[in-house]
Amino acid sequence: MKQKISKAAGRFGVKYGQYARRTIAKVEEKQRKKQQCIFCNGTAKRISKGIWLCKKCGKKFAGHAYYLEREKGEDNIKREKTNTDTFKKSRELKIKEEKIKNNK
Numbered sequence: 750m751k752q753k754i755s756k757a758a759g760r761f762g763v764k765y766g767q768y769a770r771r772t773i774a775k776v777e778e779k780q781r782k783k784q785q786c787i788f789c790n791g792t793a794k795r796i797s798k799g800i801w802l803c804k805k806c807g808k809k810f811a812g813h814a815y816y817l818e819r820e821k822g823e824d825n826i827k828r829e830k831t832n833t834d835t836f837k838k839s840r841e842l843k844i845k846e847e848k849i850k851n852n853k
Contacts, residue, residue, distance in 0.1 A: 756774040756777075756778070757773075757774055757777050757778070758770040758771070758773040758774040758777065761773075776815050776816075777815075779815065779816040780795070780815040780816050782816070784801070784816060784817040785817065786801075786803035786805060786806060786808070787810065787812070787817065788803065788806055788808055788810070789803060789805050789806040789808075791803050791804055791805025791806060792804050792805065793812075793817060795815075796809070798814045799811050799812060799813065799814045800812075801817065
């Protein structure tokens, strides 16, 4: 027996195609998770498209339509640092190799 991949988007049946239903299922899965307020890290509730209300601090703010996305997570910053570090190291190695060649 095959397992349903479309999850909550299975309500559309065979209409709209497999790719569209999978995409909707991914968005809805993210949407239904508890979202964090960008100001106080409390729980934010979606009032309407792109408008959010924090239950903890009471602030109303705009964000993404279906889910809130943090600006820059620690993972992104770490990746940026490692990419620049490796670039600098490779550049330093090239400079050292050029100096060695020029000295010979």
